[in-house]
Amino acid sequence: MTLLDVQKLSIEYRLSDGKLRAVDQVSLKLESGDVLGLVGESGCGKSTLVKGIINLLPSNGRIIEGDIVFEDVVLNKLSKESMRKKRWKEISLITQSAMNSLNPVYRVGDQIAEVIIEHEKVGKRSAMEKAEELFDLVGLDRGRLQDYPHQFSGGMKQRAIIAMSLALNPKLIIADEPTTALDVIVQSQILERMNNLLKGYSGSMILVTHDVSVVAQTCTKVAVMYGGKIVEYGDVVQVLKKPNHPYTMGLKNAFPSLIGEKRELVSISGTPPDLSKEILGCRFAERCPFVIERCKGMSLEKTEVENGYFYCIRHAEKEELRKRADLPETWESEV
Amino acid sequence: MNENGSKVIETINLKKEFSVKVKNKGKIRETRVLKAIDGINLHVYEGETLGLVGESGCGKTTTAKVLLGLYPPSSGKIMLEGDDISHLNRSQMKSFRKQAQMVFQDPYESLNPRFKIKHTLMEPLEIHGIGKNKKERYEMAKKILGEAGLRPAEQFMERFPHEMSGGQRQRVAIARALVLEPTFLIADEPVSMLDVSIRAGILKLLRSMIAERKLAGIVISHDISLIRYISDRTAVMYLGKIVEQANTEALIKKRYHPYSEALLEAAPNPDPEVKFSLEKIKGEAPNAVDIPSGCRFHPRCPKCMEICKEVEPKEIEIEEGHMVMCHLYGGAGNE
Known part of the structure; x- marks a missing residue:
């Protein structure tokens, strides 16, 4: 198709x-x-x-x-x-400087949850659960959802962005x-x-x-x-x-x-x-x-x-x- | 190859440590030592890369900076043509800087945007008092620019960096590094900012300049397939240690250390029928503040043995000129 x-x-x-x-x-x-x-x-x-x-x-x-x-x-x-x-x-876009496209003053988990809440009628809790699943998928530790972007290495930020881009399949x-x-x-x-x-x-x-x-x-x-x-x-x-x-x-x-x-x-x-x-x-x-x-x-x-x-x-x-x-x-x- | 040539630069058990403040709950709890370079022995012969x-x-990059005298080493020695240059005073440093030059990664940022190319090339000559007058310095600068492949040199001398492409700027950077006729040249990721179609030309230029002028060259890259095209010998570094060091082609044919193996296997290949493999390595490199016990590669190593977790392996010569630091080949032995 x-x-x-x-x-x-x-x-x-x-x-x-x-x-x-x-x-x-x-x-x-x-x-x-x-x-x-x-x-x-x-x-x-x-x-x-x-x-x-x-x-x-x-x-x-x-x-x-x-x-x-x-x-x-x-x-x-x-x-x-x-x-x-x-x-x-x-359609989702991962940009060239994806590593820098995370908002530095919000926790990574909240940013992923925001995407999910914005597009699907779900509450914060189920959005966070989905975010946890996504972190598993891209090989990041669930606990790191509470971290801020600056606590991530370049590779981890990139994975977080990929998790976000996959959030809504x-x-x-x-x-x-x-x-x-x-x-x-x-x-x-x-x-x-x-x-x-x-x-x-x-x-x-x-x-x-x-x-x-x-x-x-x-x-x-x-x-x-x-x-x-x-x-x-x-x-x-x-x-x-x-x-x-x-x-x-x-x-x-x-x-x-x-x-x-x-x-x-x-x-x-x-x-x-x-x-x-x-x-x-x-x-x-x-x-x-x-x-x-x-x-x-x-x-x-x-x-x-x-x-x-x-x-x-x-x-x-x-x-x-x-x-x-x-x-x-x-x-x-x-x- | 230059087995008979003399060693231009040599490091003996070189170490560089930084103290870092570890924050916990927003407060500085302790100061810890980050071992950026943890005892490395390197040497480069005349005319060799x-x-x-x-x-x-x-x-x-820390290694490069220590070798160039931008950071003082914490311990160990750096020898340049037999002289110890680990700790120099100001005037010694000035004459050392003339001998050791660097080509940086980003040609868009390493050239002064307000200087014409001729000023960029003539300034170092002026600082070091080379050439009798302006006219002589101009001729020297023009000659090196032509050798760097920017012809007609007279025209390029009058240009500003913004009037040139990335490849041309990197050629200027190489010319600037060579105008003082150094004995020793370091290039840190010299082509990673350039387009693929012009990388080969820059690598070739660097290589021929190093060989023809009998310099000692060090080229830094994370891409082993690029290193293959420029270096005679290759050293594989992991968390502050050189884990394997050999003639480049020998290393690509037969790598002993599991980390070198993983690095080569993981590199993507332009042939779509040969896929990369990640079976030989797990996870990301740990932080240099918390270096694992024993062999520092053991948490990611697929061939990890009991001894690897406790005893740090020593460097052994497994074939002529092929050094490796791994328990698989002995190296546990006492002093």
């Missing part, structure tokens, strides 16, 4: 000297039970996209076209109040870099726990991250974003094992691995495009080692593959490009 |  259907969504920010189109005609489908990884560099529009979905764009940002359909309801047409009722209950969790600030071991513990909890009630998640490894380990689907567009989408094994878009190939190379022989790390030279200017053709063309004349100026060509798609004009040569992308020389150039 | 890896709070 389709849970979330984003149709040709474009989001623009109003700046003092013009406009910036952070998300450009992005389409995305999510079935229940899917865990989608949204990867890309900073400034590629991944956070803007999820903020647009949950209707929390900053005041200078707005959706200029497209629709977000969540279980037959068009989210971007909802009133503020009905959207507020949906948050936490049906939302159908969709959007997690924006939920573990970036954490240690490897704590990160793996939290990712594993979230995955198991979601599986428990077949909830879905969109995981926003720049870390390809995290996606490889937790997600079933992956969407690679570059310059405000999704350039490649598909099953996680398919996309990471056999990338079709040169940008995905490059990202994969830039990632360190502990398995097998040491292979040279290769970075993608150059910087992402300036989205306040209009760009014709492929947005990755400036940094792409396989760029040809046709890449610039032409409209994009979508190639459908099994369970996914990608945008690259040289799609016919993808096997050949993949081989060349594996060689470090391909990516070498001046800074 | 040592990776220091461990969870947050294990004492990595």
Whole structure:
């Protein structure tokens, strides 16, 4: 069953000297039970996209076209109040600085109970009982519900936020870099726990991250974003094992691995495009080692593959490009 | 590798303790000792990079600060090219600072926003009285900036930090650390704030600068897969002790200490078909105020034996140059 259907969504920010189109005609489908990884560099529009979905764009940002359909309801047409009722209950958001989003002057337990009381007609006592169950689920000691946020370590705060986001068993969790600030071991513990909890009630998640490894380990689907567009989408094994878009190939190379022989790390030279200017053709063309004349100026060509798609004009040569992308020389150039 | 080279920096049973006030019911009840570094022996050869890896709070950054003279050590010795530098007076400290430099984690905060890049690079030269006049200092700064990969250097010299990307700023930070021609360089999480696609370039630059200039380098990170790409040898730190130390590739192929094993297994991998595992470690690291008895890793260790709870293991050399501190391999023996 389709849970979330984003149709040709474009989001623009109003700046003092013009406009910036952070998300450009992005389409995305999510079935229940899917865990989608949204990867890309900073400034590629991944956070803007999820903020647009949950209707929390900053005041200078707005959706200029497209629709977000969540279980037959068009989210971007909802009133503020009905959207507020949906948050936490049906869609919850774990933000990038989740660790700092707890209120420092309230006890952690009270903050979790507040969410439950606000959305369900229950008393304080049963809300606290629910909070205790949630703490068990995320592996925190029940006694710590009485603590204040500053008494928690970073990993514990993050778990408390995850407990809160799961409080009402939302159908969709959007997690924006939920573990970036954490240690490897704590990160793996939290990712594993979230995955198991979601599986428990077949909830879905969109995981926003720049870390390809995290996606490889937790997600079933992956969407690679570059310059405000999704350039490649598909099953996680398919996309990471056999990338079709040169940008995905490059990202994969830039990632360190502990398995097998040491292979040279290769970075993608150059910087992402300036989205306040209009760009014709492929947005990755400036940094792409396989760029040809046709890449610039032409409209994009979508190639459908099994369970996914990608945008690259040289799609016919993808096997050949993949081989060349594996060689470090391909990516070498001046800074 | 530099087995025959000379040791540039060496620590002998180095300790750093802080006294912390323990609050109970809002009142300070007692003062206790926090052993941030609890007797470590490290050395770095000329032209070599040592990776220091461990969870947050294990004492990595404190080690860096003590080595740079930002904290005085509580006991033990630090030797720089054979001289004891554990306790220096003011003027000795000034000449020491010229030899020991640091690259910080966050290039968005470690550069003065009101200084042009040329001022940032020329200021240390001026302070240490290097170069006859402004013109000579300018040339020195320009040369190092070019070597750090920011070309054309003349243009970058005139820029302000806000006109540069994160990767470029970190290159400036590296250039600033190297402009004084130090003998010893520490980089604390040098790429964790940078985008994945450009990390490889910065790591490569650091590595080649350390090797070419025959510096002794220490790179600190919690991510062992990154450490693999930059360091010749790796030391694994846990709660103020180095529990395992070896040639990096040797350590990745064969790790003896259960903590190193857990750290490697828990790291997410970019290959979606190889999943991380958390079977080898439980819970979070304890507070350094309450260091467990015996082996400090025993409460989280899956291979914990009776002896581990009581006797602290000693460091033994299990293979040539491969040091480990664990009862599984002996190490209980008397002095």
